[in-house]
Amino acid sequence: MERGKLYNELKPLLLSLAYHTLGSISEAEDIVHDVFLSWEEKPPQQVRDVKAYLCKMVHNRSVDYIRSPRRNRETYVGPWLPEPIDTTYIQGNDPMESVVWKETLSTAGLLLLQQLSATERIVFLLHEVFHYRFDEIAEIVDKSTVNCRQIFRRAKKSIGQLPERSPEVKEKKTALAERFAEALMTGNIELLVELLSSETVLYQDGGGKVKAALRPIIGSDRIIRFFIGVAPEFPPGYRCETCEINGMPGIRFVIGEMTFAVITFQYLQDQLSNVYVVMNPDKLSHFNRMK
Incomplete structure (x- = not known):
């Protein structure tokens, strides 16, 4: 599949993953843009599983951003809250984005997520929100499958039960x-x-x-x-x-x-x-x- 088509297909997933990790859609857009630019520079034969590779790249960039000095929230004026996303608009205009964003976490859920480590956030999101298997997650975060299960259980205990959406x-x-x-x-x-x-x-x-x-x-x-x-x-x-x-x-x-x-x-x-x-x-x- 040509890269332009892959970009359009995978962008909603990667953007949602970065947004849920960072709580900022503008920061997420920057990270996903940089990841695609880096991917375009690599020869196609070097990337066996494009989806897993790009998720891994987004994870790594998100971790780097969280640890960077400009991410320091100690100097933020007043309470910090995640950027709001109008999911009514998304669900009404793009079926592909609708599938990805329909399980988006609420403001309360995003705030709880921010209390986890970067790896705990990614593991929790990939399994709980995006329904990845633990063996798939292990490849993305460079952990064993068993370790990913343990990380998820720890994160799930901290997050608790997500709100019902019936x-x-x-x-x-x-x-x-x-x-x-x-x-x-x-x-x-x-x-x-x-x-x-x-x-x-x-x-x-x-x-x-x-x-x-x-x-x-x-x-x-x-x-x-x-x-x-x-x-x-x-x-x-x-x-x-x-x-x-x-x-x-x-x-x-x-x-x-x-x-x-x-x-x-x-x-x-x-x-x-x-x-x-x-x-x-x-x-x-x-x-x-x-x-």
């Missing part, structure tokens, strides 16, 4: 997201009280680029006061839309055609246990380009 569950979570959007748009305090609990935590990622809370806000009372306080600062004419973000129901704040904030949630029965707000424009640039 149509019934997603419908229920969509209803909660819609009610939250309604409460914000109308200033319905009573509805916010129903949706939040004393243990709900709000994380806001402005990256030092826009005004945002520098620490997590804990408890429904404080979160409600926060939203009441920032509401007058929203741009005139904005609208609040529910959509699918990272495979789960979420909200985007839009002025014109530009998204200036994205909210995702961790759901717990009939309430929202965590609220994640991304306002860093760098993390929304790709979100806007997809429109």
Whole structure:
């Protein structure tokens, strides 16, 4: 198969793998681009299994990036959150990407993934999300099959059970997201009280680029006061839309055609246990380009 066709076929998989490892779609795009450029320089006969080779290259580049000084998050201003991905758009426009991205991890899952080592992330993703066999994973990460099984069990124990995504569950979570959007748009305090609990935590990622809370806000009372306080600062004419973000129901704040904030949630029965707000424009640039 010619390389251009292989590129189009494998790019969604490699991009998704790098994104889930790094939590950044822009960084993932850079890595996948560099990997393909390196692959094009190699004679075809030197690469027996192109898919495994490119996955291995993405893994190695991702590990190098994680360990690089520019990846240091100690200097990041405020809470760090992963870049949001509008999976509604992906599923509606490219069947090949839809297959790859349909199992994308939620914001909460991506944050848990960031607590693992780079190798644990890759092994977990390849087996749990992309359904690779352990012997295939062993070739990619240069570990034995037995070792890969052990790494996966350790990662699985840290991550826990991924959220259920049955149509019934997603419908229920969509209803909660819609009610939250309604409460914000109308200033319905009573509805916010129903949706939040004393243990709900709000994380806001402005990256030092826009005004945002520098620490997590804990408890429904404080979160409600926060939203009441920032509401007058929203741009005139904005609208609040529910959509699918990272495979789960979420909200985007839009002025014109530009998204200036994205909210995702961790759901717990009939309430929202965590609220994640991304306002860093760098993390929304790709979100806007997809429109």
